[in-house]
Amino acid sequence: MRLLLWLSLVFCWSCAERYTPWGVDVPSEYSSLTDRNLKKLAALPAATYPLKIALLGDPQGTPQDLESVIEVINLRTDIRMILVLGDLTDYGLMHEYVWAARSLENAHVPNLSVIGNHDAIAHGKKIYERMFGPFDYVFSDAGLKFVMFNNNQFEFGTTDFDWLKSQIDSSTIVSSHVPPAIDMHTAEQIDAWTSINAEAKIITSLHGHRGSKTDFLQMEKKIPYYVVPKVDGVRYSILTIDEDHKLGFELCTPECRVSPW
Numbered sequence: 001m002r003l004l005l006w007l008s009l010v011f012c013w014s015c016a017e018r019y020t021p022w023g024v025d026v027p028s029e030y031s032s033l034t035d036r037n038l039k040k041l042a043a044l045p046a047a048t049y050p051l052k053i054a055l056l057g058d059p060q061g062t063p064q065d066l067e068s069v070i071e072v073i074n075l076r077t078d079i080r081m082i083l084v085l086g087d088l089t090d091y092g093l094m095h096e097y098v099w100a101a102r103s104l105e106n107a108h109v110p111n112l113s114v115i116g117n118h119d120a121i122a123h124g125k126k127i128y129e130r131m132f133g134p135f136d137y138v139f140s141d142a143g144l145k146f147v148m149f150n151n152n153q154f155e156f157g158t159t160d161f162d163w164l165k166s167q168i169d170s171s172t173i174v175s176s177h178v179p180p181a182i183d184m185h186t187a188e189q190i191d192a193w194t195s196i197n198a199e200a201k202i203i204t205s206l207h208g209h210r211g212s213k214t215d216f217l218q219m220e221k222k223i224p225y226y227v228v229p230k231v232d233g234v235r236y237s238i239l240t241i242d243e244d245h246k247l248g249f250e251l252c253t254p255e256c257r258v259s260p261w
Helices: 002-014 033-043 063-074 094-104 124-131 161-167 187-200
Strands: 051-056 081-084 111-113 137-141 144-149 172-176 204-207 216-220 223-227 236-241 247-252 256-258
Touching: 033 111, 033 137, 051 063, 063 094, 063 236, 094 124, 111 144, 144 161, 161 187, 187 216, 187 223
Parallel strands: 051 081, 081 111, 144 172, 172 204, 204 223
Antiparallel strands: 051 236, 137 144, 216 223, 236 247, 247 256
């Protein structure tokens, strides 16, 4: 009986961090993370130029690599914030969300995310709302407007480009998971989308989703669209913005190289 009791205690201890695949009750230490990080950003000293922002894409399925990337970014003193461009999870499950949140909350700088298509699988939408917050939101820093845009059309229905149009201007950086390629969106939608951005003269549009080992930089109607690679090993990107809104993009693995225009 003593042996059985001991084994049961060991078994219960080993399961302490496990989550049911259908769970949506977010641990309190990982709730409302978007609001928490916006408050962290607001509490920072005023930003100076050039402004450097770390960009991460698709850390799904690589929790140890995400930890490593955050550790490397923490060694730098020039990063203002981290933007995570969706697909924090593979299957929208609670334990995947907790893996990602735990690593991101170890960052020394504020981190803000957009939802990816994989994050919306199963009960992922509900978990994301409780763990992070709204699917679409806007914040300002350093005289710039950051528009965080949910464009996962298959999981959420038709992308709300009217909302995007109502939010953007010439001081805007847009972040969304899916880039303007014929994948989730039709050619007509992509043309309307890039026209909206061009008419507003946004600074740039940032994306993940491609899951590649390298980054992609393309011009659409005079607007730069930058697609980050998947977090794999120590891989992340840096966006540099000067006071005239001139941009630089670097891919770091962990050494950084300038991405060609």
